Amino acid sequence: MAIRVGDHLAASLTGLRHEPIARRVRAWSGDRLLLDSTHALLVWEPGRVVPQYAVPVDDVRTHLTPDPGFSGRRHGPGAVPVGPGGAEVLTPATGFGVHSCAGAVLTLSTGGAEPLRGAAFRPEDPDLAGYVVVDFDAPDRWAEEDEDVVGHPRDPYHRVDARRSSRHVVVRDGDRVLADSRRPTLVFETTLPVRYYLPREDVVAELHASDTVSTCAYKGRAAYLSSATRADVAWTYPAPLPDAAQLTDLVAFFDERLDVEVDGVVAQRRTTPWSDA
Missing domain, CATH: 2.170.150.40 (Domain of unknown function (DUF427))
Known part of the structure; x- marks a missing residue:
């Protein structure tokens, strides 16, 4: 029996997903470069309809420290019905701090300014070993190659x-x-x-x-x-x-x-x- 693509996409929303990208990805806090990677991934936590950037720990130019007592930044609703076939999903409005898979919450230092608490997350998944996912809203600026990225990382399968x-x-x-x-x-x-x-x-x-x-x-x-x-x-x-x-x-x-x-x-x-x- 043929599978409707929208239904297939909706079924995949419940899993932890990732996709390599070939673009150089950088992020800044003010003038301070926080990360610089040519080995970035796009990562969707379960239920997430929008990806976040993940980079190897070695490509982070500042300090990462465990922050298990921080519940994370949440500034919007929980799951809402906007996914394929009416599936309930977590949108960017929910906030990065609502994590839907096991992992460690991390704070990202900025080299002088206030640290970005809970701005990074290390999923407990062997395919993502050595990577940290970074909250798009935490740095002041992101770029792919030399062009700024606004809103959130682009999904290569979104048209x-x-x-x-x-x-x-x-x-x-x-x-x-x-x-x-x-x-x-x-x-x-x-x-x-x-x-x-x-x-x-x-x-x-x-x-x-x-x-x-x-x-x-x-x-x-x-x-x-x-x-x-x-x-x-x-x-x-x-x-x-x-x-x-x-x-x-x-x-x-x-x-x-x-x-x-x-x-x-x-x-x-x-x-x-x-x-x-």
């Missing part, structure tokens, strides 16, 4: 495909039309819902910028927009990463919170982490 379309997309908030476009750009992103990015000229509602921003490792920094009745109802990428240049200044709406009609058919609202409370 973001933008396709121009002539489909008719209408976005409504109740009886009020917010946007009406026959020239959307559809974004298909692995494990995530399809998003409809519309030209600003096709947005008929008055939107104003909010203070909310977010960072996507694949698209860049998003700025959020609010309507007269809803906060952060849409977002845009004023200066996306080069791979997402096609999305510059287009506007996408949260179809979890609004009615999105595509070619006359209103899409069923889904429950995701971005739904209204």
Whole structure:
């Protein structure tokens, strides 16, 4: 019997996974180089949908010390249903300190500034012997080769495909039309819902910028927009990463919170982490 790839991916989420990468990986705290490796791995702890960098201990340029009394940095929810087939996963919002496999919590010194408590983790796994996983949010800056990495390490099996379309997309908030476009750009992103990015000229509602921003490792920094009745109802990428240049200044709406009609058919609202409370 044929296996649906999404189901196969969902089944693999329960395991500790790793993938070698050929890129040089570096991290800094201020001007202090913390690590420099050409033998890095991407590591997904069980349940994690986003990887972290792991490097050989010998490639860490500062001190690592055991910190068994530190429970780890947790600043968000636990598992949420966003994985393939609705699987519950741990997202970056959960925080690095929620570990789902056996291992040792470590503190990473910074050479003068406050040490980064719990910023490293040594999994108890023979395939990862000699490696430490480092919290992406702990250093101030990461780079692959000479280009900065934002948000989190990129998953080599995660795709973001933008396709121009002539489909008719209408976005409504109740009886009020917010946007009406026959020239959307559809974004298909692995494990995530399809998003409809519309030209600003096709947005008929008055939107104003909010203070909310977010960072996507694949698209860049998003700025959020609010309507007269809803906060952060849409977002845009004023200066996306080069791979997402096609999305510059287009506007996408949260179809979890609004009615999105595509070619006359209103899409069923889904429950995701971005739904209204």
